[in-house]
Amino acid sequence: MADTTAHDGTDAPEHGIRTDFKGRMSYGDYLGLDRLLAAQHPLSDAHDEMLFIIIHQAKELWMKLMIHEIRAAIAAVQSGDLGPAFKGLARVSRVQEQMIKAWDVLSTMTPADYLSFRPSLGESSGFQSFQYRMIEFLLGAKDRRMMGPHRHRAAVFADLQATLEAPSLYDESIRLLARRGFDLPAEVIERDWREPHRPHPAVKAAWRAVYADPQRHWDLYELAEKLVDVEDWFQQWRFRHMKTVERIIGRRRGTGGSSGVGYLQKALDRTFFPELWALRTEM
Numbered sequence: 001m002a003d004t005t006a007h008d009g010t011d012a013p014e015h016g017i018r019t020d021f022k023g024r025m026s027y028g029d030y031l032g033l034d035r036l037l038a039a040q041h042p043l044s045d046a047h048d049e050m051l052f053i054i055i056h057q058a059k060e061l062w063m064k065l066m067i068h069e070i071r072a073a074i075a076a077v078q079s080g081d082l083g084p085a086f087k088g089l090a091r092v093s094r095v096q097e098q099m100i101k102a103w104d105v106l107s108t109m110t111p112a113d114y115l116s117f118r119p120s121l122g123e124s125s126g127f128q129s130f131q132y133r134m135i136e137f138l139l140g141a142k143d144r145r146m147m148g149p150h151r152h153r154a155a156v157f158a159d160l161q162a163t164l165e166a167p168s169l170y171d172e173s174i175r176l177l178a179r180r181g182f183d184l185p186a187e188v189i190e191r192d193w194r195e196p197h198r199p200h201p202a203v204k205a206a207w208r209a210v211y212a213d214p215q216r217h218w219d220l221y222e223l224a225e226k227l228v229d230v231e232d233w234f235q236q237w238r239f240r241h242m243k244t245v246e247r248i249i250g251r252r253r254g255t256g257g258s259s260g261v262g263y264l265q266k267a268l269d270r271t272f273f274p275e276l277w278a279l280r281t282e283m
């Protein structure tokens with residue numbers, strides 16, 4: 001008979017696998033899986049509602065990680081320690097890639113599948129994703145009108161408000177340019193952070209100087225390219241969202257009250273780092 005007792009005395013029937021977790025931290029405990037896996041509550045009998053719920057929850061989890069990383073990147077840029085910011089932003093871009101791939105899973109749902117449970121959604125809509133709005137604000141796309149759908153949740157509203165009022169990743173990057181000696185006026189580096197960043201010729205001139213001599217400004221150059229990566233992936237996410245929505249609901253209005261695909265198409269015009277895109281035309 002095989003010896004089933006591991007060297008440390010625990011019961012290990014095969015391959016040294018532990019089987020007694022009384023009083024010990026286990027996989028499910030550590031990950032809070034009981035709560036996580038009990039959080040899917042389809043409201044209809046439609047088979048595809050489970051897919052719809054899980055895809056949204058998975059994206060919200062990834063967004064939680066993005067927020068964690070972008071906040072750390074903001075702090076790193078603030079302190080001028082760019083190495084950790086690069087690492088964090090590279091991770092954000094890999095997460096974005098996963099989120100874009102996830103549209104392929106949702107695209108297996110046909111218009112009829114979606115319509116079979118659409119009434120269950122009521123007026124719930126991505127407009128009420130506070131994490132999505134938080135990411136937009138953290139990157140620099142401030143728009144206080146988008147706070148409205150979160151007014152009914154005091155804690156979330158306060159968190160968003162604090163993010164709206166603080167300098168974004170782009171604001172901090174521009175302030176870093178100023179600390180590195182680029183000539184940037186007060187209206188750019190000490191502005192009302194609640195307002196969206198408006199393209200400014202001095203900011204474009206500073207980034208252009210960085211791109212004109214990468215050897216001299218290598219870390220700023222790398223920061224700029226990391227920002228462009230994040231925006232590039234963000235736009236690809238928006239585009240795949242828009243096309244997936246068109247594929248599933250055509251030109252119907254959204255559950256959040258917008259025109260639907262028309263609104264999502266316009267959202268593609270919103271840019272986070274306008275000068276970094278504009279300078280490319282002039283190089």
Ligand code: HEM
Binds near residue numbers: 114132241255259264
């Ligand atoms: C069948 C699938 C989906 C449909 C039909 C759909 C439809 C829409 C529509 C029509 C809008 C515009 C606002 C409105 O009127 O509701 C919207 C916004 C939004 N959706 Fe979706 N969506 C789907 C899946 C997803 C998924 C999986 C996510 C992932 C989190 C998501 C996140 C968002 C966000 C964040 C917005 C706000 C975008 C902005 O304001 O720029 N949607 N969606």
